[in-house]
Amino acid sequence: xxxxxxxxxxxxxxxxxxxxxxxxxxxxxxxxxxxxxxxxxxxxxxxxxxxxxxxxxxxxxxxxxxxxxxxxxxxxxxxxxxxxxxxxxxxxxxxxxxxxxxxxxxxxxxxxxxxxxxxxxxxxxxxxxxxxxxxxxxxxxxxxxxxxxxxxxxxxxxxxxxxxxxxxxxxxxxxxxxxxxxxxxxxxxxxxxxxxxxxxxxxxxxxxxxxxxxxxxxxxxxxxxxxxxxxxxxxxxxxxxxxxxxxxxxxxxxxxxxxxxxxxxxxxxxxxxxxxxxxxxxxxxxxxxxxxxxxxxxxxxxxxxxxxxxxxxxxxxxxxxxxxxxxxxxxxxxxxxxxxxxxxxxxxxxxxxxxxxxxxxxxxxxxxxxxxxxxxxxx
Amino acid sequence: xxxxxxxxxxxxxxxxxxxxxxxxxxxxxxxxxxxxxxxxxxxxxxxxxxxxxxxxxxxxxxxxxxxxxxxxxxxxxxxxxxxxxxxxxxxxxxxxxxxxxxxxxxxxxxxxxxxxxxxxxxxxxxxxxxxxxxxxxxxxxxxxxxxxxxxxxxxxxxxxxxxxxxxxxxxxxxxxxxxxxxxxxxxxxxxxxxxxxxxxxxxxxxxxxxxxxxxxxxxxxxxxxxxxxxxxxxxxxxxxxxxxxxxxxxxxxxxxxxxxxxxxxxxxxxxxxxxxxxxxxxxxxxxxxxxxxxxxxxxxxxxxxxxxxxxxxxxxxxxxxxxxxxxxxxxxxxxxxxxxxxxxxxxxxxxxxxxxxxxxxxxxxxxxxxxxxxxxxxx
Numbered sequence: 001x002x003x004x005x006x007x008x009x010x011x012x013x014x015x016x017x018x019x020x021x022x023x024x025x026x027x028x029x030x031x032x033x034x035x036x037x038x039x040x041x042x043x044x045x046x047x048x049x050x051x052x053x054x055x056x057x058x059x060x061x062x063x064x065x066x067x068x069x070x071x072x073x074x075x076x077x078x079x080x081x082x083x084x085x086x087x088x089x090x091x092x093x094x095x096x097x098x099x100x101x102x103x104x105x106x107x108x109x110x111x112x113x114x115x116x117x118x119x120x121x122x123x124x125x126x127x128x129x130x131x132x133x134x135x136x137x138x139x140x141x142x143x144x145x146x147x148x149x150x151x152x153x154x155x156x157x158x159x160x161x162x163x164x165x166x167x168x169x170x171x172x173x174x175x176x177x178x179x180x181x182x183x184x185x186x187x188x189x190x191x192x193x194x195x196x197x198x199x200x201x202x203x204x205x206x207x208x209x210x211x212x213x214x215x216x217x218x219x220x221x222x223x224x225x226x227x228x229x230x231x232x233x234x235x236x237x238x239x240x241x242x243x244x245x246x247x248x249x250x251x252x253x254x255x256x257x258x259x260x261x262x263x264x265x266x267x268x269x270x271x272x273x274x275x276x277x278x279x280x281x282x283x284x285x286x287x288x289x290x291x292x293x294x295x296x297x298x299x300x301x302x303x304x305x306x307x308x309x310x311x312x313x314x315x316x317x318x319x320x321x322x323x324x325x326x327x328x329x330x331x332x333x334x335x336x337x338x339x340x341x342x343x344x345x346x347x348x349x350x351x352x353x354x355x356x357x358x359x360x361x362x363x364x365x366x367x368x369x370x371x372x373x374x375x376x377x378x379x
Numbered sequence: 380x381x382x383x384x385x386x387x388x389x390x391x392x393x394x395x396x397x398x399x400x401x402x403x404x405x406x407x408x409x410x411x412x413x414x415x416x417x418x419x420x421x422x423x424x425x426x427x428x429x430x431x432x433x434x435x436x437x438x439x440x441x442x443x444x445x446x447x448x449x450x451x452x453x454x455x456x457x458x459x460x461x462x463x464x465x466x467x468x469x470x471x472x473x474x475x476x477x478x479x480x481x482x483x484x485x486x487x488x489x490x491x492x493x494x495x496x497x498x499x500x501x502x503x504x505x506x507x508x509x510x511x512x513x514x515x516x517x518x519x520x521x522x523x524x525x526x527x528x529x530x531x532x533x534x535x536x537x538x539x540x541x542x543x544x545x546x547x548x549x550x551x552x553x554x555x556x557x558x559x560x561x562x563x564x565x566x567x568x569x570x571x572x573x574x575x576x577x578x579x580x581x582x583x584x585x586x587x588x589x590x591x592x593x594x595x596x597x598x599x600x601x602x603x604x605x606x607x608x609x610x611x612x613x614x615x616x617x618x619x620x621x622x623x624x625x626x627x628x629x630x631x632x633x634x635x636x637x638x639x640x641x642x643x644x645x646x647x648x649x650x651x652x653x654x655x656x657x658x659x660x661x662x663x664x665x666x667x668x669x670x671x672x673x674x675x676x677x678x679x680x681x682x683x684x685x686x687x688x689x690x691x692x693x694x695x696x697x698x699x700x701x702x703x704x705x706x707x708x709x710x711x712x713x714x715x716x717x718x719x720x721x722x723x724x725x726x727x728x729x730x731x732x733x734x735x736x737x738x739x740x741x742x743x744x745x746x747x748x749x750x751x752x753x754x755x756x757x758x
Contacts, residue, residue, distance in 0.1 A: 017383055251381070345728035352751055366748075369742070
């Protein structure tokens with residue numbers, strides 16, 4: 001109908017608030033001016049609250065993968081052993097990055113759709129004093145699984161290893177208390193719960209991690225985090241998005257981080273209740289279900305990809321497909337960042353209409369009803 | 380939650396498409412340049428399609444009331460008799476305007492919530508050859524009533540009077556075939572089905588009307604329509620909104636006018652089905668129910684104004700109150716311009732949640748279900 005009226009319900013990029021769009025369209029300024037440096041420092045200050053850390057924060061002009069690579073480039077020297085907790089595309093990316101930097105990845109491979117078994121991590125760490133870094137994923141958006149970072153941090157603390165967490169698709173929406181839990185490094189991107197367009201990414205590191213980085217032997221320049229920790233803006237930053245970042249951090253502060261976590265949990269619970277009521281199988285069990293994205297399994301007689309396209313064309317809601325081998329087997333619903341409980345009702349209604357138009361038997365309104373009940377009960 | 384994520388479901392101003400917003404934020408230009416004159420002429424050309432006329436079109440920088448006043452100022456001389464078909468706030472505005480220009484209004488007063496009785500108009504016209512102008516309202520947004528303009532035009536044709544139609548809250552969404560039906564003057568505003576911010580208004584007139592205007596004795600300068608018909612841009616226009624207008628006219632052409640009428644009818648039918656299913660009374664009968672706004676009557680035990688505020692605060696949907704004596708007795712749901720069937724499902728869901736949180740007994744999802752069925756059946 002109207003192209004720009006479509007609801008972007010994918011696990012990032014997520015919708016950008018109009019005020020963030022407006023701020024991001026300010027005229028360019030000299031990024032070496034003191035005004036801009038002050039803006040960057042203010043952003044870093046506010047980011048510390050979001051990361052829940054008193055450590056250092058680097059703002060990179062790059063994607064979430066750039067931030068992940070910078071963590072590896074600064075912590076993995078050739079031949080270093082790393083433990084990767086991998087249950088999907090983004091766990092696999094850690095493994096690829098460790099290999100790219102000539103490290104030796106030991107992988108705990110978790111079946112798609114399941115969360116990390118903390119006990120298993122503990123056992124591996126106890127038997128492997130050579131592990132230098134543990135790479136984990138807070139929110140595996142490819143399978144819509146949320147991992148127990150608090151538990152992983154607790155068992156890693158007993159070991160000498162550094163814990164690095166990919167929180168790209170969760171930070172700001174899923175609780176992560178970096179300092180309190182003892183996570184050493186956290187990376188995230190701009191285009192998820194931080195409600196910005198893609199283009200910036202972030203690395204937070206505590207003192208222990210920063211000390212390790214100093215001794216690291218891997219070649220790095222743009223990704224040398226020390227340059228960012230020391231100089232804030234070592235290379236030309238994405239000026240426009242820094243203005244947007246200041247505004248999105250203002251919005252996060254205005255809502256309150258704990259309220260944001262609550263809102264994400266409510267949206268997750270509404271979507272799951274609605275999907276269940278429609279008779280569609282949820283791909284992930286309650287205990288590991290992500291707060292920011294929900295994966296729905298296909299069923300007999302439903303062509304998932306054709307259904308997704310129909311929901312976009314007829315109802316104006318863009319759902320995400322499965323990635324890699326999951327394509328055609330699941331579809332995913334993003335509920336991260338600039339999204340509201342009402343958006344979830346609209347999304348469920350669109351799914352209902354889409355199912356009916358796909359010839360799939362579902363009672364109209366049944367999912368919306370279940371989700372409304374969750375919302376009402378949360379009030 | 381997020382202020383700018385609220386759904387504006389009032390009968391204007393209506394939501395503005397992002398591409399129209401972007402176009403409206405272009406840098407200022409000299410409005411006397413040939414480029415800008417060409418843009419204005421292109422807009423007038425495209426507007427003729429929307430008005431369904433080969434007559435002349437004036438683009439005023441002003442509100443819908445400005446366009447209404449210009450019609451009166453150019454067609455009513457002191458002591459002229461006018462017939463006003465009045466069934467709400469905007470019919471009453473015609474009467475006030477005729478009085479302001481020292482004309483004599485004869486008013487057919489229609490009870491709130493009902494449409495004009497064409498037979499009655501015919502009878503009055505037959506007995507009153509002194510009537511110079513008939514003033515009608517296509518869409519009385521204050522009561523959510525749509526009038527039979529085709530019928531009114533048919534009975535006015537037999538008379539010497541000029542027919543002036545206020546189509547402020549309908550043009551582009553509700554069928555109006557100006558030339559084919561024989562409507563002499565049509566006025567509208569930018570902020571309704573034309574999907575622009577408020578700030579521009581439009582008057583279309585045929586030859587018969589333009590000839591009458593030449594003999595008119597009322598004082599007028601900014602509202603002298605001949606100046607606009609002759610010079611297009613006689614005074615400084617709202618430059619930004621002309622860029623927006625070009626884009627909104629492009630969007631209307633892209634959708635197609637007949638498709639826009641169909642979409643508005645579908646949204647109307649969905650909303651009415653949903654409201655009915657919730658057990659709330661519709662203020663207007665099917666035959667006179669507006670395609671662009673729906674009025675819902677209050678019921679015993681529901682504080683309409685408190686309910687409206689709660690729906691905005693808790694669900695993020697802004698509904699309209701009743702105007703004047705209707706305040707507290709009805710609430711209104713706008714579905715005009717940049718709005719989709721999915722928006723209607725979200726609005727109905729918000730109303731359901733709002734009713735429940737107001738302590739009003741309603742089955743969650745029941746209205747959404749009914750509206751989904753209407754949508755599915757329209758496919």
